[in-house]
Amino acid sequence: MSEPTSYRIAVIGGTGPQGKGLGYRFARHGHGVVLGSRSAEKAEPVAAEVTERLAGVEGAGEVTGATNADAVAAADVVLLAVPYDGHDELVATLPLAGKTVISCVNPLAFDKRGAHGRVVNGGEGSAAESAQELAPEATVVGAFHNVSAVLLWGEEEFLDEDVLVVGDVVEAKEVAMDLAAAVTGRRGIDAGKLRLARQLEPFTAVLISINRRYKTHAGVRISGL
């Protein structure tokens, strides 16, 4: 595995299971991570927990906690790992201009029949596209939608999954494809334009459904590459 670049990554929603788990994996492979939250007081103990988990890992990156805005200001790359509820309002407040923004936000709904995709913008939108509209001077890509938070925080060296990356700017996709290697042991897959986030985001509902039936943590792999 080659990781030519170390990034400084702000994880918005860094105290949630997905954000904390991805932050842990990124730091484990040498990237610097600032876990962001509404208050620094909430983020700091989680950063300390991740730091403790990384004790003795050679070459691990530093993990700190900060407010979401301070985290963004200190980073090159911003991971949006927040619930879809409140997503738009939060994104609109962040100083994202000039940043590479990776959205792993899944607009899902749950009822007695299980998980399913929430309809964004009448079926012609996605959380990632909304973020791009709200932060037009940032470059938004979609990735890491389907990785299991449980496995991210688990013991396996790498997750047996592929990270699918969508976006309209190749250079920004390359960043997410690089970072995927910290999670899966291999580069992410360029899966096309940003609008295909409409497909990647709700696919998580399918995996949740499989998880319930088979009592597992299912992931997606792409065959034929």
Next chain:
Amino acid sequence: MSEPTSYRIAVIGGTGPQGKGLGYRFARHGHGVVLGSRSAEKAEPVAAEVTERLAGVEGAGEVTGATNADAVAAADVVLLAVPYDGHDELVATLPLAGKTVISCVNPLAFDKRGAHGRVVNGGEGSAAESAQELAPEATVVGAFHNVSAVLLWGEEEFLDEDVLVVGDVVEAKEVAMDLAAAVTGRRGIDAGKLRLARQLEPFTAVLISINRRYKTHAGVRISGL
């Protein structure tokens, strides 16, 4: 691989690449197949082509051609493998009452930015759900959306993919999960309720996008099972 049951399958759209390829795979593993088309004259030469391809395959099922309506009348299981354009009108004319109907229909659109999902019913529908509404006395499941027609007609014994099956009736899902073994060498995966066809159908656009970038025939595998 165990295949306890042989089905008699009508393939609607049996002269198209997906229908012909799936029909070939089903017959190769002992299922009887009637390839349906608008006219028997159009279906018969394709059935002959598949039959020729099966020459010498021990235990192969019979493959014949018929009109769509005659194909349905002769079958227990109906595979809808038609383009989404005209899908609703065609389904409404078929005698589907009492049948197990498997939809692999992908509502996709293409423009200069590539393939993407078409919005069905304002984002709250899918081809499979439309079929169920149009044929309320049939039992519709969704499956085989993402298998490559090129690989289906290719030389590999089995495709390195998983068949995801969605539906609201377990017995009907079991049929599609059984049939998947003829294509992939293992049972299909129960991926949840029929409405999750909203996710499986347009996911094909993601695979098409990967195919273009990587010059391959990508498929989906589920890890963690």
